[in-house]
Amino acid sequence: MYEPHSSGKFDLRYFFDATYYKAGGPVIVLESGEDDAIDRLPYLQKGIAHQLAEATGGIAVVLEHRYYGTSFPTPDLSTENLRFLTTQQALADTAFFARNVVFEGLEDQDLTAPHTPYIAYGGSYAGAFVAFLRKTYPDTYYGAISSSGVTKAIYDFWEYYEPVREYGPPDCILATQRLTNIVDNILLGKNITKGLVKELKTAFGLQDIQYNDDFANTLSTGIGGWQGRNWDPAVNDPSFSQYCANITANSTLYPTPANLTRTVKQLVAAGGYASQSATLTTQMLNFISYVNITLVQPCIAGGQTTNECYTTHNASFYALDDITQTWRSWPYQYCSQWGFLQTGSDVPKDQLPLISRTITLEYESIICRDAFNITTPSDTAIINAYGGYDISYDRLAFIDGEDDPWRGATPHAPEAKPRTSTTDQPFILIEGAVHHWDENGLFPNETTASLPPAPVAQTQMDEAAFVRAWMAEWNAGKR
Known part of the structure; x- marks a missing residue:
């Protein structure tokens, strides 16, 4: 009715x-x-x-x-x-x-x-x-x-990043895949210690972030800027181009403490790329600086910890439902009917993803469970009819x-x-x-x-x- x-x-x-x-x-x-x-x-x-x-x-x-x-x-x-x-x-x-x-x-x-x-x-x-x-x-x-x-409503829409991989600048795409793989090999590796994970988060200035999937998700912000590109300069979001310019530079773009350079070399090696240490160390150092400038500093300047700024594990926030919580509208629609959860976990195993494999359906649907008590997949059949x-x-x-x-x-x-x-x-x-x-x-x-x-x-x-x-x-x- x-x-x-x-x-x-x-x-x-x-x-x-x-x-x-x-x-x-x-x-x-x-x-x-x-x-x-x-x-x-x-x-x-x-x-x-x-x-x-x-x-x-x-x-x-x-x-x-x-x-x-x-x-x-x-x-x-x-x-x-x-x-x-x-x-x-x-x-x-x-x-x-x-x-x-x-x-x-x-x-x-x-x-x-x-x-x-x-x-x-x-x-x-x-x-x-x-x-x-x-x-x-x-x-x-x-x-x-x-x-x-x-x-076409799709619940697990890992393909969201496929056009980025296919049409994005090749050097930026390759760098993103390798840096993401380093992070995943440390977060998901069987023989990796908690100390190394903490060292990785600390290198990015995100040591306050409690959950590994939140940390990895925060790092995906730069590659996620692809959708904001537009032909009109007044409408265009330049963040994707800025991200790529940082991680593909041939030399470090910002002052770098010597101890951070040593740490990053160790992280690159632990992530399985010791043979490409020179290039990837420079790229990761620039990535770290980019994250610091665009994510860490603005968060701290706002009086919050990085965990408060970037966690998805936040049931108390999702419980808010007064009329000012206008963010609830679209998540309710995609949780109930549309889907489009953008995961890294289901990218084919023979392909390096652009976002972390720690970003799973379980992670992406936290908002569905905590905000709306929707515990089953979106009913995409309603839309696809x-x-x-x-x-x-x-x-x-x-x-x-x-x-x-x-x-x-x-x-x-x-x-x-x-x-x-x-x-x-x-x-x-x-x-x-x-x-x-x-x-x-x-x-x-x-x-x-x-x-x-x-x-x-x-x-x-x-x-x-x-x-x-x-x-x-x-x-x-x-x-």
């Missing part, structure tokens, strides 16, 4: 721009997914929603998902009250919106579905969401564009990034069946792109010869073209 929320009211937040609206134009709904609607406002101003509205004479809208931003329908975020947070309920919200909305200043016009064509766009979770929306409510949403849409890799529908487009770490959960996954792109069912893989790179854009005075990159610019032009074709089909049907 559909529950708008506990009080029976529908009040999900939205923003809209009717600058380009012409009678008969579509409503372009940008689904905010697991973000605050405010975070999506730039896309309304100059991103894909703006571009599609301009191309079609439509209205661009950003719609907020229940239990995110300001759209909290319950007085607290206890597990009991989070029962209304399901993808199915949110899909019904979005259909309800299209059927009932009245836009301020346009009250004299009926802009509800199905009298007006609604086209949904979403990226990441929201990308899968709008694909499901088109398939579930085809009479309400005339079309949908799924960008980096994770339509929409079609998984094979989901398709007329006027449903899939736009994905070649280098996206989430590609393995999209219809462009290596395991998925190949498709032919058509105007009715576009299927586009953006060369060199990471996570929904077609979503953001630039004002005309911000563009350059290289920005947006040619593959992104071409994709955005293709999107405008096929949406115009969809609108031509709509108008022909009306006639």
